[in-house]
Amino acid sequence: NIDPELLLPKLPSPDELKPFPTTCAVVFRGHEGRVRSVSVDPQGTFLASGGDDGHVRIWELLTGRQVWNVRLSDEDAVDTVRWRPGKDASVLAAAAGEHIYLIVPFSILSPDIEQSSRDILDAGWGYAASKPSATTNGAPAKEPPARWSRPSTRLESKGVLVQTTVRSTVKVVHWHRRGEYFATVSPRGQSSAVAIHTLSKHLTQLPFRRLKGLAQSAQFHPSKPVFFVATKNSIRSYDLSRQELVKILQPGAKWISSFDVHPGGDNLIVGTYDKRLLWHDLDLSTKPYKTLRYHKEAIRAVRFHQGGLPLFADASDDGSLQIFHGKVVGDLMENATIVPLKVLRGHQVKSRLGVMDMDWHPREPWCVSAGADGTCRLWS
Amino acid sequence: WTGSELKLEMEAEEVVDLIKALFAESDYRRKAIGAIRRATLRRYALSSLVNSLLHTKKPIPFEFLINGQFLRTSIDEFLTQNGISAESTLNVEYTRALIPPLHVASFEHDDWVSAVDVLSQTSPAGVWSGEHGIQSGQEQILTASYDGLLRVWNLSGDAIAISTPPYNSGRITSLKTAKWLSNKKIVAAGLDNVVRVYKYDEDTRAITQSLELYNHRWGVEDVAVHGPTNRILSASTDATISLFSATAKDSPAAPSTLLPTSTTASNKRQKLSKPEKSVPTRGALTTLSGHTAPASNVIFKPEDATVAYSASHDHTLRTWDLPTSTCVDTRTTSHSLLSLTALPKLNLLATGTSARHITLIDPRASATQIAVMTLRGHLNAVVSLDTNPNSEYGLVSASHDGTCRIWDVRSVKPNAGAMVDGGQVGESVYVVEREGMGGKSKASGDGVKVFGVRWDADVGIVSTGEDKRVQINRGVGERGGG
Ligand SMILES: [Mg+2]
Numbered sequence: 013n014i015d016p017e018l019l020l021p022k023l024p025s026p027d028e029l030k031p032f033p034t035t036c037a038v039v040f041r042g043h044e045g046r047v048r049s050v051s052v053d054p055q056g057t058f059l060a061s062g063g064d065d066g067h068v069r070i071w072e073l074l075t076g077r078q079v080w081n082v083r084l085s086d087e088d089a090v091d092t093v094r095w096r097p098g099k100d101a102s103v104l105a106a107a108a109g110e111h112i113y114l115i116v117p118f119s120i121l122s123p124d125i126e127q128s129s130r131d132i133l134d135a136g137w138g139y140a141a142s143k144p145s146a147t148t149n150g151a152p153a154k155e156p157p158a159r160w161s162r163p164s165t166r167l168e169s170k171g172v173l174v175q176t177t178v179r180s181t182v183k184v185v186h187w188h189r190r191g192e193y194f195a196t197v198s199p200r201g202q203s204s205a206v207a208i209h210t211l212s213k214h215l216t217q218l219p220f221r222r223l224k225g226l227a228q229s230a231q232f233h234p235s236k237p238v239f240f241v242a243t244k245n246s247i248r249s250y251d252l253s254r255q256e257l258v259k260i261l262q263p264g265a266k267w268i269s270s271f272d273v274h275p276g277g278d279n280l281i282v283g284t285y286d287k288r289l290l291w292h293d294l295d296l297s298t299k300p301y302k303t304l305r306y307h308k309e310a311i312r313a314v315r316f317h318q319g320g321l322p323l324f325a326d327a328s329d330d331g332s333l334q335i336f337h338g339k340v341v342g343d344l345m346e347n348a349t350i351v352p353l354k355v356l357r358g359h360q361v362k363s364r365l366g367v368m369d370m371d372w373h374p375r376e377p378w379c380v381s382a383g384a385d386g387t388c389r390l391w392s
Numbered sequence: 393w394t395g396s397e398l399k400l401e402m403e404a405e406e407v408v409d410l411i412k413a414l415f416a417e418s419d420y421r422r423k424a425i426g427a428i429r430r431a432t433l434r435r436y437a438l439s440s441l442v443n444s445l446l447h448t449k450k451p452i453p454f455e456f457l458i459n460g461q462f463l464r465t466s467i468d469e470f471l472t473q474n475g476i477s478a479e480s481t482l483n484v485e486y487t488r489a490l491i492p493p494l495h496v497a498s499f500e501h502d503d504w505v506s507a508v509d510v511l512s513q514t515s516p517a518g519v520w521s522g523e524h525g526i527q528s529g530q531e532q533i534l535t536a537s538y539d540g541l542l543r544v545w546n547l548s549g550d551a552i553a554i555s556t557p558p559y560n561s562g563r564i565t566s567l568k569t570a571k572w573l574s575n576k577k578i579v580a581a582g583l584d585n586v587v588r589v590y591k592y593d594e595d596t597r598a599i600t601q602s603l604e605l606y607n608h609r610w611g612v613e614d615v616a617v618h619g620p621t622n623r624i625l626s627a628s629t630d631a632t633i634s635l636f637s638a639t640a641k642d643s644p645a646a647p648s649t650l651l652p653t654s655t656t657a658s659n660k661r662q663k664l665s666k667p668e669k670s671v672p673t674r675g676a677l678t679t680l681s682g683h684t685a686p687a688s689n690v691i692f693k694p695e696d697a698t699v700a701y702s703a704s705h706d707h708t709l710r711t712w713d714l715p716t717s718t719c720v721d722t723r724t725t726s727h728s729l730l731s732l733t734a735l736p737k738l739n740l741l742a743t744g745t746s747a748r749h750i751t752l753i754d755p756r757a758s759a760t761q762i763a764v765m766t767l768r769g770h771l772n773a774v775v776s777l778d779t780n781p782n783s784e785y786g787l788v789s790a791s792h793d794g795t796c797r798i799w800d801v802r803s804v805k806p807n808a809g810a811m812v813d814g815g816q817v818g819e820s821v822y823v824v825e826r827e828g829m830g831g832k833s834k835a836s837g838d839g840v841k842v843f844g845v846r847w848d849a850d851v852g853i854v855s856t857g858e859d860k861r862v863q864i865n866r867g868v869g870e871r872g873g874g
Binding site: 041077 | 504538561564609611649651654655657658685705728730746747772775
C-alpha cells in the first residue's frame, strides 16, 4: 500500500524560492481613468504608462514621481506602451487608436542619448519615397499597410517624433530584441491585423494575409527568427526566414488574452479571458503541460521575468496579480517546476475591471501593474 | 566605578555587598537588594539605582547594556532569552538613554523635498568653514526639491534664499541631492545629470550658480563633498561615480557630447531660453566605473578623503582608491542598495536596501562576513541614512514607509534567527512619523515617503519627503537630542 501522494514530486515551499515580490512599494497616481498598459525601461529606472485619459506618462520607478507626460489623443485611450530594448537609446512606443507613436522623451535624457535616439528614428525618413514598393510595379498603387508621418508640432515639441498609422485600432506592440523591428496587433484589422514594422526603413509589412481567427497578440521568439501569433483559440509559430508555419499550439482556451515566450525560447505561458493560465512546453506537445486556475475573473496579462530570475506572473480582472516560480531546466526530458508563490492584492476593481497589464523589472524580483482603478503599482 | 562608566563584573551577591557598603540602610536599599536577588531588575529600576548611586540632582534616564546588548526585559528574562547561565559573570554598562525625538518644526515647500543638509558649528561644512564660519543659533538648513530649486532656511522657518532654475534646454530640473561645501558654497544635482556648484551669499540672500560639472549620462542621485580638498563625488543612475573639483581652474573641459548645446534639437531649445550670464562648464577629474546598475550613494571615507565608498542597485558596496581611480574592494549583498553612511569608530558602513532593512558591513579587507548586522523594522525601501553625531553606535534612517527610525547597533533582537547575509538582527529604538499626517505611515508609502535625513548635533534630526516638508525632531531639553 503506497500512498499515492508519495509518488508525486515534492514541490519546494515558497520560502525556499525567494526572492519574489510580496508587497506594494509604490503607488503611481496621476492618470484619470483606467491605466491600460505599463512598461519598465531597459535600465530599470523609469516606468511608462498609458491609459484611458489618452496620456502617456513616465515615472521615476522607485519614488512614483511623474517626470514626463504627453496627451496623445482626445478620443482614444492609450492601449499599449512599450520601451524599445537597448540602453544606448531611449525610445518609447505607444499606441492610441490606429496610431503608433515613437517617442524620445528628451526632457529626461542626456543630449547624447537624445541624439542617438533621434538618429534611430530619423534614419527611415525618405526611404519609402526613394524605394517604391515592388508590388506597385505597373499595377495601380495599393493603399500602403501603414503611413509613416511626422506628428503635430505640439506632439513634436514633447519628443513624439514618428507617427505610424495602420488601418484599425492597435492593441499590442511588441519589440524585437534588437530594437530594429516591432510587431503590432489590431484585432479588428482582418487581413492587416498583424503588422511587422522596420524602424530604419519606416516600412510596414503584413506577413499574414489570411489569418484564421481573430488576432489577439503577437511576439518575436527571443533568439530565433520565429514569430508567434495568438488568435482567440490557438497560437501559431512561423519561421520568418522560410516563411512557413512551424507549429499550432492548442491551449484549449475559449479566448486567449495574452501570451509570453520564456527567455529560453522553449516554453510559453498563455492567459485567457476564461480565467486560466496555461504553460506550454514547446518541445513536448501542442497541448498545455500545465493548467492553472486560480483567478475568479479574466486574466488580462501574463509575463515572464526577462532578467534571469525564474519568475512569471499574471494580472486579472479580480484585482490581483499572481506570482509564480517557473524554473525551466536544460534537460529536454525534464519538465519545468511551477510553484504558486504569492497573490498581490491592492488594486480596486472598477466596473468589473481589475489589473489590465503587468511588467517585470529588468533585473530585480519586482513587478509593476496597471489598474482599472487609475493607479500603477510597484511590487517588491 | 567611574563617573561615566559603571562596570559591574561581579555576581549578584557581590553587588549586594557593594550596595550595603555604600548605602545606609533604607527602604530604597532594601528594595534594590531585593530586586537584584530576584533578578527582576528592569531598565527603569536600574536607572533609578544608578541615579541614586551617582547622587544626580536631576534624574538622567539611563540604558543598560549587558554583554554589549541593551537590556529590554528584566535581567532574568534577558539571561533566559540569551541562554546565559545565572552563575556566569555579566559585563554591565550604563549609558545615557536616547531621548524620544519630538517634533520641533516643519517648513513647507511647493513640491516634494528630496534632500536636506545642515550648516552648523558641528556639521562638516561648518567645521571646514572655521571658527567664524557659523555662529551658534545661526544654523541653516539647505533643501533640494523636485521643483528644481534650492532653498536655505533659518531655524525660524524663513526661506532666506532660493535659487533660480538652471537653463538646461528644456530638460527636467528636479533636484535629488544638495550639500554644503562651506558656509559660502553649495553643491547640488538631480535628474538633468549635471552637478552644479553655487555661491551662497547670506547678506544678499542669493544662491548663484558658479560652475556646471558634466560627466553623467543619467540622473545624479547623490553627491558627497570634502571641503579641505574642494572635491565632489557624485553617484549616478548611469552606474558611474565621478570625482570633480569644485573649482573651474582645476577641472578639465566638459565632454562636448553632454553639453546642452551639443545637438541641433537641444541647441535650438537652449537658444530659446538663453541665460543672461553663462556659467562655466567643466568635466570630471576621474570616472569610477565598475558598478553594473545605478549607483545610489557615495561618501568619502571619514578621516581619509582619498578613499570613497559607493552603494549601488547592483547589490554591491564598493571601496575606491581615489588617487588611482581603482575599485579596491567589492562586497556583494542580496539586495539593491539605496543609501549609505559610515560608523567610523566601529569600522562599519550602514547601507539601506530596497528590501526594507539596513545592513551593517565591515569594509576592511580582513572582514570575512558579508553582514555584521541587519537592522529590521522599516516597511519599505530605506533611502537615506545618517550617523548619530552624539553616539558612535547610533544612526537614523529614512524610508518610503513614511518614517525615520533611530537605531543603536547595541539594540539586538534576541533569537531573531540568522539573516540571509549573516549577522545579528537589530531593532529600532524610536520611530519618527511625519508630522500632520495623523500617524499615517504606510507600507506602500503612498503620499508619505521620506526621502532624506540628516542628524546634526545642534539642530537635531532633519528629514524631508513627499509631504513637501522639511521636518525637525529633537530630544526635549537637549539640543540635537540623543
Ligand atoms: Mg523542456
